[in-house]
Amino acid sequence: MKREKHDKAAPASSPDLLWEEVNRLTEAGELRRLSGAFARFVASLGPVAPPVLLAATVLSELEGNGHSCLQVADLAGDPATLLGWSTEQWHALAGSVAPLPKTAKAWAAQFNACEEVWKVGEFDYGEPLVFDGERLYLRRYWRDETLVAESIRARAAQARPVDLDKVREWLDVLFASHRAAEKPDWQKLACAVALRGSVAIITGGPGTGKTYTVARLLALLFAVAPNAAQQRIALAAPTGKAAARLKQSIDKALGELAERVGDKLALKELLERMGAARTLHSLLGARPDTRSFAHHAGNPLDVDVLIVDEASMVHLEMMASLLDALPPGATLILLGDKDQLASVEAGAVLGDLCHDAQAGGYSVETAQYVFEAAGEELPREFLGSAGALAQQTVMLRHSRRFGGPIGQLALAVNAGDAQRAESVLRGGDADVSWIDNARQHQVVELGLTGYQPYLELLQSGPKAGPAGAHEDWVRAVLQRFEAFRILCAVREGEWGVGGLNTAIEGSLESAGLLRRGGEWYPGRPVMVTRNDYGTGVFNGDIGLTLTDPARAGSLRVYFLEGDKVRSVLATRLRSVETAYAMTVHKSQGSEFRHTVLVLPEDRNAMLTRELVYTGITRASSQFTLVSPAGSVLADAVARRTHRTSGLRHLIERDGAGR
Numbered sequence: 001m002k003r004e005k006h007d008k009a010a011p012a013s014s015p016d017l018l019w020e021e022v023n024r025l026t027e028a029g030e031l032r033r034l035s036g037a038f039a040r041f042v043a044s045l046g047p048v049a050p051p052v053l054l055a056a057t058v059l060s061e062l063e064g065n066g067h068s069c070l071q072v073a074d075l076a077g078d079p080a081t082l083l084g085w086s087t088e089q090w091h092a093l094a095g096s097v098a099p100l101p102k103t104a105k106a107w108a109a110q111f112n113a114c115e116e117v118w119k120v121g122e123f124d125y126g127e128p129l130v131f132d133g134e135r136l137y138l139r140r141y142w143r144d145e146t147l148v149a150e151s152i153r154a155r156a157a158q159a160r161p162v163d164l165d166k167v168r169e170w171l172d173v174l175f176a177s178h179r180a181a182e183k184p185d186w187q188k189l190a191c192a193v194a195l196r197g198s199v200a201i202i203t204g205g206p207g208t209g210k211t212y213t214v215a216r217l218l219a220l221l222f223a224v225a226p227n228a229a230q231q232r233i234a235l236a237a238p239t240g241k242a243a244a245r246l247k248q249s250i251d252k253a254l255g256e257l258a259e260r261v262g263d264k265l266a267l268k269e270l271l272e273r274m275g276a277a278r279t280l281h282s283l284l285g286a287r288p289d290t291r292s293f294a295h296h297a298g299n300p301l302d303v304d305v306l307i308v309d310e311a312s313m314v315h316l317e318m319m320a321s322l323l324d325a326l327p328p329g330a331t332l333i334l335l336g337d338k339d340q341l342a343s344v345e346a347g348a349v350l351g352d353l354c355h356d357a358q359a360g361g362y363s364v365e366t367a368q369y370v371f372e373a374a375g376e377e378l379p380r381e382f383l384g385s386a387g388a389l390a391q392q393t394v395m396l397r398h399s400r401r402f403g404g405p406i407g408q409l410a411l412a413v414n415a416g417d418a419q420r421a422e423s424v425l426r427g428g429d430a431d432v433s434w435i436d437n438a439r440q441h442q443v444v445e446l447g448l449t450g451y452q453p454y455l456e457l458l459q460s461g462p463k464a465g466p467a468g469a470h471e472d473w474v475r476a477v478l479q480r481f482e483a484f485r486i487l488c489a490v491r492e493g494e495w496g497v498g499g500l501n502t503a504i505e506g507s508l509e510s511a512g513l514l515r516r517g518g519e520w521y522p523g524r525p526v527m528v529t530r531n532d533y534g535t536g537v538f539n540g541d542i543g544l545t546l547t548d549p550a551r552a553g554s555l556r557v558y559f560l561e562g563d564k565v566r567s568v569l570a571t572r573l574r575s576v577e578t579a580y581a582m583t584v585h586k587s588q589g590s591e592f593r594h595t596v597l598v599l600p601e602d603r604n605a606m607l608t609r610e611l612v613y614t615g616i617t618r619a620s621s622q623f624t625l626v627s628p629a630g631s632v633l634a635d636a637v638a639r640r641t642h643r644t645s646g647l648r649h650l651i652e653r654d655g656a657g658r
């Protein structure tokens with residue numbers, strides 16, 4: 001049906017003043033060029049009232065900050081905070097559109113009256129903006145959020161029959177040697193919960209045993225599923241490194257378990273059948289230069305059980321593609337730390353899905369089920385009436401790797417307790433330290449000490465030996481490099497990735513640890529900044545430049561994935577940057593023995609509790625905080641990441657409990 005457009009539309013008042021202000025903000029670097037361009041595109045479709053054009057500008061700008069939609073309540077309230085602007089900046093923009101609706105209701109009336117806004121439930125003409133009564137969306141995000149919500153809601157409501165006696169028996173075997181560090185045993189409980197549905201979320205901080213638990217869950221499925229021998233299991237993660245780590249941990253956990261359970265379960269067979277862990281891009285069949293994947297609802301993935309690790313890094317669009325491609329009968333298990341930074345791209349999917357994880361909110365039915373299936377009693381404080389997804393979500397609460405000061409620091413930051421964080425940092429323990437009122441040269445000196453070991457090994461060169469000796473040497477150099485990393489909160493300036501990389505590179509050269517002949521030189525660490533299907537390297541991959549043993553004078557970049565080494569000719573890598581220092585965002589999914597977190601001088605909207613927490617939890621044995629001004633830490637710990645999304649609302653809408 002073709003719409004008779006604008007037959008009754010009153011001519012909109014002129015948006016000239018708005019465009020003037022948009023231009024001014026764009027020139028001042030306060031607004032993305034794209035945001036103004038999007039609003040102009042909406043204006044080009046027909047007469048649109050200036051307030052709606054203003055809302056379109058704000059919506060597009062917020063998308064760049066990771067929000068998936070714009071709440072009318074926020075438009076009527078204080079959008080300046082959401083935009084990271086001062087109140088004056090907002091007033092300047094708002095003042096160019098008069099009169100501006102003052103209440104959420106008045107804003108809703110504007111959207112309802114606009115021909116370029118699709119009102120959910122009405123006939124869809126493919127308008128670029130979507131309004132659902134409370135939130136304004138760019139069409140793509142509305143579609144993705146709806147797809148994720150509907151798929152998760154349907155999965156959470158789907159109950160699988162469980163043979164309680166058999167499950168109880170196997171859980172007792174699988175967790176036999178295991179003395180729960182706490183009661184209830186959340187790990188055992190998580191296995192029982194995951195078994196009864198087609199979606200489960202296991203969240204928890206580093207070292208809380210997410211992979212340990214999921215390995216037992218796989219063994220349990222293998223033991224009790226009616227068609228265990230035919231089950232197709234896939235492991236995936238957002239990055240190659242995280243995928244390799246997942247596979248390594250699962251192999252290790254299943255290997256140990258196989259020794260213990262002996263002949264009772266053919267776990268070796270399960271291990272052999274599982275195959276490698278893959279990146280989500282590769283699992284879904286990414287295609288060069290398009291956003292679409294080979295797998296989707298029309299050509300679903302060939303899996304029965306899909307385990308996705310580091311789910312906090314999965315952005316909205318990727319989660320939508322994943323759920324679209326997952327057959328309805330397959331089980332999805334998401335693993336991740338809900339308190340970590342959300343993806344750079346829009347959405348905070350895991351955070352939204354885990355909204356009730358801390359409190360539990362388990363129903364009486366869930367409590368009864370876990371008692372019967374796992375012999376675990378849910379304490380009263382975790383009972384409640386949260387929705388169906390919360391019944392399939394378990395938070396692991398005890399870290400086995402992080403008992404010491406690094407763990408205490410992470411906990412304090414996560415709880416928003418800056419005072420306690422500062423006292424841990426000043427506690428004098430060798431594992432954590434704080435260089436406050438720092439100067440840049442102090443970070444450079446840390447870099448010099450931290451990177452010396454790999455550069456020395458590189459200078460000593462590979463020993464002549466049998467085939468494979470070169471690869472062993474490369475692996476050893478890469479492992480030494482992976483033991484230390486400098487993480488920055490910001491990209492630009494003296495305390496950002498750019499400034500620090502230049503300073504560290506220069507100082508390593510002055511110290512005689514490396515010799516630069518040009519952009520590429522042996523020892524140069526690089527991070528890939530764009531997916532490249534031709535060479536098989538992906539955004540976020542980190543490698544080291546070394547000489548090619550097969551071709552004198554030629555350089556290759558070597559990447560470590562688990563224990564495997566692969567390499568690409570340096571000149572074939574087009575989108576890379578030097579990586580002595582990298583952003584906290586890009587460090588997700590990695591762990592370094594010694595991690596240095598560098599905060600900037602000024603307070604900054606990017607500097608949040610989640611960023612500091614993510615930085616700290618990248619350290620496995622030693623953590624150093626560097627800040628030019630002490631107050632920046634307290635400020636960051638107090639600021640939480642807020643991402644507007646309608647996901648929780650969409651999931652809970654008509655979402656019955658279990």
Ligand SMILES: Nc1ncnc2c1ncn2[C@@H]1O[C@H](COP(=O)(O)OP(=O)(O)OP(=O)(O)O)[C@@H](O)[C@H]1O
Nearest residue numbers: 178204205206207208209210211212213249400401
């Ligand atoms: N119940 C347990 N009993 C004994 N050891 C355990 C238990 N749970 C976990 N571990 C051990 O604790 C360590 C951390 O576990 P695991 O790697 O599964 O944690 P994780 O939550 O996946 O961590 P990360 O987020 O860093 O990947 C591992 O060495 C694991 O073997």
